[in-house]
Amino acid sequence: MSPRTLRLEIEKTTRTTYMVGTELMVNLNRCAPHQSKFFTVKCTPNVHFKITPPTSEESSPPNLLAPNSSLLITMDEVSETANDNKLSVRYYGEKMEKLGNAILHLTAVEISLDVDADRDGIVEKNNPNKASWKWGPNGHGAILLVNCDSESTFRKTLDSEKEEINRVSDLKDMSTMVLRINGPPDLPQGYKLSMHITQTDSESVRVFRPRKSGKAHTSWKHKILKLFLKEHLMVVGMDKLAEEVPYLGGKTELEFFVEGLRFPDRGFDGLITINLSLLEPTGEGLPGTPIFTDKVMFRISPWIMTPNILKPMEVFVCSTSDNNAFLKSIKNLVDSCGYKLKVCHEYVNRNDRWMQDEIEFGYIDSPHHGFPVVLDSPRDQGLKDFPYEVLLGPDFGYVTRYIDHKASSLDSFGNLEVSPPVTVNGKSYPLGRIIIGVAFPTTTHGRNMTQVVQDFLWAQKVQEPIALYSDWLTVGHVDEFMTFVPAPDRKKFRLLLASPDAGYKVFRTLQKNGHGKAEMFPDFEEAITVDDILSDKKLQAENDYVQNCIDWNRDVLKKELGLDDEDIIDLPILFKMLEEYDKRGQRAAAYYPDMVNMIVLGDQLGIPKPFGPQVNGKCALETEMRSLLEPLGLKCTFIDDFASYHKLLGEVHCGSNVLRQPSTFRWWNLEL
Known part of the structure; x- marks a missing residue:
């Protein structure tokens, strides 16, 4: 800290307050009488001074007044009363005649804002x-x-x-x-x-x-x-x-x-x-x-999202007039895991069942306190009052971002995910990285997540976002083709990706093994055989396009999350193109219930029931999912969401949400 400049005046008493630990600097020439050549300094015991530049060792008071002579004044102890410490400077002429005296009264205090x-x-x-x-x-x-x-x-x-x-x-x-x-x-x-x-x-x-x-x-x-x-x-x-x-x-x-x-x-x-x-x-x-x-x-504190690998605390789901079976299945799963279930009833949700799209759970943290904070999306449909009127309360915060235009589907928070902790090229992301879906870079009329929400997410800094291409989907959400599940090895998680190639592999294997007449959607009016699916050239072409879109995102995720192919599991899911969606051309949706769109509750997975071809009394797609996920210690529960969610272009994850415990990593310890 640089010294504070103080002015003295001849034949006057100057009073000031001194802050212990600082220095006062007095320019001795500023108040010196005309023709002053020498000076002396006296002070009470608690006041200390140093003359600069220092006088020669041989000289003794009076001191020679140089053009740049100054006093540096300090004090060691605080005052007992105001103005109880004093210092005086006396000036002399060529023949040591007294020319004047400047007096300083000091009050020493310690003040610290901590x-x-x-x-x-x-x-x-x-x-x-x-x-x-x-x-x-x-x-x-x-x-x-x-x-x-x-x-x-x-x-x-x-x-x-x-x-x-x-x-x-x-x-x-x-x-x-x-x-x-x-x-x-x-x-x-x-x-x-x-x-x-x-x-x-x-x-x-x-x-x-x-x-x-x-x-x-x-x-x-x-x-x-x-x-x-x-x-x-x-x-x-x-x-x-x-x-x-x-x-x-x-x-x-x-x-x-x-x-x-x-x-x-x-x-x-x-x-x-x-x-x-x-x-x-x-x-x-x-x-x-x-x-x-x-x-x-x-x-x-930034707002921090919680990835799937963190422990659940409470599961949220909506009750509607047509989802009783779905609700019962979710309740059974949550009860078996020992977690809490919060059901949002129709008088609150106004028949809006998409709990994932309305809100995203996160938290804020400090050394002395922290609490969950819900981020409310700008979609503002039937559930718009739920986060504020139901969730907001003591130690449960709320934040939103307002827009001055109509929200697009990409503004819903099925389009907002976060990865588990990763290290990429030596850089650590101990809180994971946020993932959002946007339009393809070359698209001029694509849909994007609204800028004010993107700005908010980037400004939090601790979970640097990654933008994926999701506008190829009818709904346009990243949770339609990817999710994360915990794993005991490697990076402690796996990235699950929807894969039409993996889906066709399952169906071709069924056909090769003599199950070509087995039906997809048995007991539904949509029933279709394996042979018919494989002979549909248009469907194959559509899924080739979808696989290209997913592969583009796969490469981005591998690069941005530092993943190897061994960290990724391809799930057998086919898609279909829907005609003239909102007059902007064709976009894709899951052909059968989208199994990647699951709820992750520790080692328990709630997966959309795909209603695949039956082989020896078992769904071939469920069998394939179990073979992929159970070796990781995960347990698969398949939930029927066909009528109440899948036909409305959503699945289990879209219709649910999970409040999770915060990370044990303290965000301020992040190296940025």
Whole structure:
């Protein structure tokens, strides 16, 4: 820290407050009387000074006044009372005649604005790195949560949108900041402490402090009045950029609560600086000038998605007029796994069954607290009120991004996935990488995920997104051709990809083994034989196209996730092209229930029942799936979603969602 410049005046007493640990610099020529040649300095014991440039060793006071003579003043201990330390400079002429005297009264204090800069959950004193941010296990910088849950159970409002703190429980969602003071009981007259932030940061943070209490009052009038008083006062935030904070005197601490208001996003890197300045009076009617400023920096926690390999906590599904059998199957699966099931009934979902498309679960985290946060998609169909009205609550946050145009199918969150942890070319992604679907790069009229959502996902930084080509699908979601399942070896997971080639291989093997007359969709009006499927040249051509699209994505995923072919399992799934979808040409949909579109609950998989050809009383497609997945220790349960989901162009994953435990990896330890 560079020295603070201080002016002295001849035959006047200058008073200032000194911050222990800093230096004051006095230019001795600025106030020297005309024809001054020498000077002497005297001070009380707690004041120390150094003359620069130093005088020669042979000389003794008085000191020769050089053109650049200065004093560097320091103090070791805080003052007991205001202005209790003194220093004087006496000037002399050529013949040692006294020309004038400048007097300085000093009040020494210690002031430190402190945060948990080392990220251990404790606010340490005066960490040297408290005003900056550094990623990594050896990094530093305090962490802030967006206060996006709601402590209220009635008339829900995000806590960050309320003007005041209504419940003490809300404080745990905020980060603690401590003002530590050591000094005399009172500052010299006119001095003030001011907390201040920039206009930009005021959109992202608020700071509260407890109401200063005086003597205890026990009268009934006081108790009633207290009910109507805010227990915590907002110091800075919103449009309030600066506010005086009390100097309590002695050796005291004043606790502040810092609240994040918005997530990192385009144009906002999540970094916030809070300043505390000591203001010195300059004259009646004039504003005080800052003579010392302490700074702290926070970084707002990103929103983090949870991959399939993390432990489930609760499964969410909709109840509709036609999905009772599906609902029963999901309930049986969830019960057998020992997890919770939350059913969203029709009066809430308004016959919108696509739970995966409406929301994506994630979380925020800090050394002292964390909680799940649901990201609400901009699709806004029947389930639009569910995330806010049902999920939002104490320690369950909510975030969304608004758009000013009609959402496309690619804005639904079946088009938003995240990989397990990976390492790619030596770079680690311990929280995985977000995966979204977009139009092919050469397409001029394709559908894309809306830009504001993409901007939000990129700004979180800790799960760098990957864009896949999904616009070739009628619905256009990445979960229609890929998912991840846990595995005991290699990278601890496998990427599952839909594969028409693998599907045709199963059907050709059936035909070769004499099962060409076995029927796909037995007992359904759509029943068709293996021979008929294999003789359909148009279907074969369509699936060749689909395989090309999936292979393009396969290569992207191998490169961006650092995968080998041994990390990928191809699932036997055929597709068909649908005619003139929304007047933009043909796009693909699953020919039979899309088995990759599954729900992953630990080692239990809920897979769409494909209704494949029967061989020896068993579905050949189910048999193939078991042979691919059971060697990994996974258990396959096939769920009938044919009428209630598949015919509506969705499957098990589309109709369900899973809240999972957060990763044990702390995001701030990521090397960026």
